[in-house]
Amino acid sequence: METTLRGIGVSHGAAIGEVRHMGTAELEPPTRRITGEAVPTELRRARQAVEAVAADLVARGNLAGGEAQAVLEAQAMMARDPELIADVERRIAVGSTAERAVYDALAAYRALLAGAGDYLAGRVADLDDVRNRIVARLLGVPMPGVPNSDRPYVLVARDLAPADTALLDPSLVLGFLTEEGGPTSHSAILARALGVPAVVALRGAVELAEGTVVAVDGSTGVVTVDPDPEQREEMLRVAEERRAALASATGPGATSDGHKVPLLANIGGPADVADAVEAGAEGVGLFRTEFLFLDSGGKAPSEKKQVEAYRQVLEAFPEGRVVVRVLDAGADKPLDFLTPAEEPNPALGVRGLRTLLGHPEVLRTQLRALARAAEGLPVYLEVMAPMVADRADARAFADACRDAGLRAKFGVMVEVPSAALRARSVLQEVEFLSLGTNDLAQYTFAADRQAGALARYQDPWQPALLDLVAMAAEAAGAEGKSCGVCGEAASDPLLACVLVGLGVTSLSMGAKAIPYVRAELSRRTMAQCERAASAARASDGGEQARAAAQSVLSGE
Ligand SMILES: C=C(OP(=O)(O)O)C(=O)O
């Protein structure tokens, strides 16, 4: 019987194939007691297993590169957490086997994370994966993970662990379906990086029987179970149309009537540059520099190391524009050496620019490194600050840039509603705005971006979010300044047209989304984008806004 499931489409493309479930069966070792003599052996086994799994995660990260690497290294750090290891050792000392001690210590750690509120919910799947890997190693059984198959399949999981998704072979994996996760979950980000269609927050995904045929539309989030021949044909036709449109749209981003909209790439470091260039990115719209800091052994990277990394990126875009975001530490990107340990509500706490203003030496070093990296290069360097709330924040950042002798455009991200509401005042201090719609949604709806259960508020089609985008874009237009979008919203081709209709001047996204956005935009006039934007804003919810924009654009 045919059924339709609906989730959130987070990575474009279409696929039809058989379901294969991720091997996530929890391995629970027996609660056997050991004698005192066995303690040293078990301690050694536990330490070796932890270290082997951590090293394997780092090795997988090196192979995968880019954002996946940062995620895998964060998992390796979880495994090597000294407090966790101490807990494992304590449990062995009082009679646990190595595998049971690891299992119980990680369960206690997991409960701590879960109890810390939804803030750390996104990390729980990563932690479970670390536990499964160490326990599997100690028990001598195969690692949990990607199913063995030599035929292409649609991968289904509760939530995907980064260690597995990072090494998936896109030629074998036709698409991802996850029961949990939101548009900004690791699964979603990694699916987009791999360029396979994905639907998250799909209720009923884990109940799909192994081998069931499903048709996945990663753009609309619709999954058809056992599609009939007509539905298959229709889907393949739509997919073929999309492919043809992708192939025929080339060159700089523009509407069909020639209104230019630069299409830029979001990158996490030099490893992402090749994909961006291949996708025809006209520059970088968001260089997330925190990966460099995550990777530098518990302290800020030296000025020299930063200069090298920035220069590699700047050199890749001669005559292009590169927007570098200064360190955005805190909340979903905590850094032990900068982020306060005990904050009741980290997303509302000291993060982003707030962290940097409390550590001026870190900001100064980063700005100086950027100035040195750009020396003598024909690149248009732009530097922006995250989590700016008002004009005073914007001024503090612009002052720091000037003090560091940086010759670049200074701008701010609009991620906090107050900055959108008072965008004209903020623009008295800086030259451009860049809308971070991921955080802007989080703060507009008071809904933690990492909480899968609140995924509906992360829908960037929500009219309240579109209203704030429009306010910021109008303010920038009135000041003769630019206003881009670098949040995930820019990677949805239909929404990209709406954002342009709202007055946004550039769009920045993961490289794999660029061809889709370029193709969609090239089919629309500016007037059509504006009409779609008005229809979306006149709606009462995210789904209605999308449908209204779609109907305006397809009816014309
Ligand atoms: C682009 C954004 O920044 P990040 O996702 O890195 O917080 C955003 O918040 O939309």
Ligand SMILES: [Mg+2]
């Ligand atoms: Mg942000």
